[in-house]
Amino acid sequence: MITNAVQLRPVLADLAAASRILAARGVVDGFGHVSMRHPDRPDRFLLSRSLAPAMVTPDDIVEYGLDGEAIETDAPKGFLERYIHSSIYAARPDIAGVVHSHSPSMIPFGLVDVPFDAMFHNAAFLGGGAPCFDIAEGFGATDMLICDCAKGDALAGRLGSHDVCLMRGHGSVACGPTLQIAVFRAVYAEVNARIKTQAVTLAGGAPVVGLSVGEAAFADGPNRTAGMRAWDLWRHEIREVTGW
């Protein structure tokens, strides 16, 4: 049983909806996951059991500790990579929502020497660029997965104070101070990747310059407030289908 499950029912529905929102917008497919810090227990977080994102319901949510292990001993099987979430919540008290995805247009930026920065105001959270985590640097040849605390901590270390981190040969993470802002960032990071790829194509070798650091800092504010009408739309679309 999740702590305060009855009172948190609307929150669990939002988290399950977030999973389906990301699937509906092509950020996740059969893989990827989204979590939120427990509203009443900042030392815990909420994440679906191992399940394709488009199939998650509120009843699939499991409560985890910051060690990445389920609180209840009889919890259903979790994602192999739940340590992505636990390590980021442990390292970053300001973060309350984390998305891990293989959103396809971002993956190339983890393989080439081209900055992944903000092409437009909705991607302002990329103002300072995004670091890239190379798992081989600390762990040699692996299956690329963040399957324990040591790897999760290394990823969180590379994320540092950024909100997005590329993962070489794998995917990316997007974080935010709320579940809704993390989802927004995961969606617009992928949009921004497509835009930058087209801009580089057009530029023909000339550099492509996006928002200045100052512009990005200013633009992040409205994204967090007025920008939430995107969430309102996406949440509405899921409710129309699921009833919750």
Place this chain on the structure above:
Amino acid sequence: MITNAVQLRPVLADLAAASRILAARGVVDGFGHVSMRHPDRPDRFLLSRSLAPAMVTPDDIVEYGLDGEAIETDAPKGFLERYIHSSIYAARPDIAGVVHSHSPSMIPFGLVDVPFDAMFHNAAFLGGGAPCFDIAEGFGATDMLICDCAKGDALAGRLGSHDVCLMRGHGSVACGPTLQIAVFRAVYAEVNARIKTQAVTLAGGAPVVGLSVGEAAFADGPNRTAGMRAWDLWRHEIREVTGW
């Protein structure tokens, strides 16, 4: 109450449908907005309250003055960027429809030194190319938004006598002598951006030349007349879903 609301009911339905048409065709997502000049009060315009475009209904339309402020004191919350519309209607008596979007394939053209001109006859309104508004030139580092009359006027100034204006690091505007033509232009500006990006890719450094200025001038005519069967299709698709 909108001036002459009862008589204008079909017009308000068209404007709400325009919003959904643009969402259905990927020109707008959770953001973006479309307005029309008030048919009986050329010093006023009609625009949805702040709402995701796919959710707009005729009851969400609000009447605004050319200062960008709602006529009624108890009007619902408006878009931060309604000044895009007010300033263009004030500066351009020939324009009766305005679309603001972040349509993704146009954004790169605001970041690189490649002309955004007409690749085919449906984009004839781009015959003379499209200017790019850089908000930093007049306002330094900002949140990129057109959130007051001064910024709206600067954008309208850069638009000049064109029908489309790119906005660096933000999006674009597309305008027309009717709501329907403005929607048509917003849709085909995005299509044209994808086509030009592919043409530049194929050209491999050679210049890509689209319609001549003369061709564009001739081709704009049929777009405004026979071209309206695209609107008829799009309007029909919305009516099938909404009933209005």
Place this chain on the structure above:
Amino acid sequence: MITNAVQLRPVLADLAAASRILAARGVVDGFGHVSMRHPDRPDRFLLSRSLAPAMVTPDDIVEYGLDGEAIETDAPKGFLERYIHSSIYAARPDIAGVVHSHSPSMIPFGLVDVPFDAMFHNAAFLGGGAPCFDIAEGFGATDMLICDCAKGDALAGRLGSHDVCLMRGHGSVACGPTLQIAVFRAVYAEVNARIKTQAVTLAGGAPVVGLSVGEAAFADGPNRTAGMRAWDLWRHEIREVTGW
């Protein structure tokens, strides 16, 4: 009344379905049209009245002469560009189906100096490449439309013995010995354009060589026979929705 309309009812349904098939597969949007030679009157052809392709029904089909004019004096308004069809049927007795579209990935090939040839066997009809019609060569600055017999004849002349012709700054035509093969070619010409654009991107300046002329000649055969199971699928999908 169309000649032999009662007996031709299934044929008219196929032609209306062809229009919707092309819309469903992104070859046509609000614009574009598909025709077939009249089965019993080779000096006439069948084409929808002026209407968005996705909305065409069997009752919208009109009978035309090879001068591009409707046989019946009270026929509904036709497409401005019906002369594309009439001129090709007049010049090419072997052709019984014609598609005109602005399918977006083909348009760049009319603007650059890159051959539009067959990248794979389903595009074998492009084996000899495709010519490009430049309306300005014979007619100077125009609205780009094929709006009379002279322009239609010039286009048919440029098509020559090919089955596909690019139209600079406009779109393309795809033809075949049956309606079904013409639709197949319009669909796979667009697919082939996307594939060639990606191949050119990957090649980084090296030439991209598709099917040899001999391979293309051989491969066109199975497309016309076994390849018709694509039509069977597409026709089935339309019937599921329309009932005809």
Place this chain on the structure above:
Amino acid sequence: MITNAVQLRPVLADLAAASRILAARGVVDGFGHVSMRHPDRPDRFLLSRSLAPAMVTPDDIVEYGLDGEAIETDAPKGFLERYIHSSIYAARPDIAGVVHSHSPSMIPFGLVDVPFDAMFHNAAFLGGGAPCFDIAEGFGATDMLICDCAKGDALAGRLGSHDVCLMRGHGSVACGPTLQIAVFRAVYAEVNARIKTQAVTLAGGAPVVGLSVGEAAFADGPNRTAGMRAWDLWRHEIREVTGW
């Protein structure tokens, strides 16, 4: 009658669903096919009769021998290219699922001199790259189809011990130790092709390096186990529509 048809009913449903899964995800269109080795008769395999993949039902499955001929003399018409499957099953006892498709983003890699290797962990089966079969090397100018045992054997020879083989001017094959893994690989090979094309675009001439051979070997494991939740999602989506 398929050997052990009654007991195999769920297996036949999975195979028919695999066909629809590949259609739903854009790997196959009107063309392409997926087969599995007969679970009880390793010298036979199961494949739909000649039919568009999106229309296949369990009743359309036919049993074939490793010579590519139907076991039953009155079997319905089969695919011209069923020899792709028979030759691979004959040559590779470790393979129990084969997909042949024209998935569009892979075709360019058969036409250019760019390695098709794993950009991310879900494409780990491409760790050693993928060979390209050029039918002209052994057979001269043909219709490009694998329409007999000799051509099937030549393709299987080029596949060697790989799991994916490109086919110049045609398409590709993806194989696996189970039907489900073969489908997974066909889907992610296409995703990987799009990602590599974007990476090459961004790299601007610099080489793009994906997973190391060691990483790919490690990463293939979880794809075969935890990765099956993608199949679970896809299978669920088909069942929702078909009831089987």
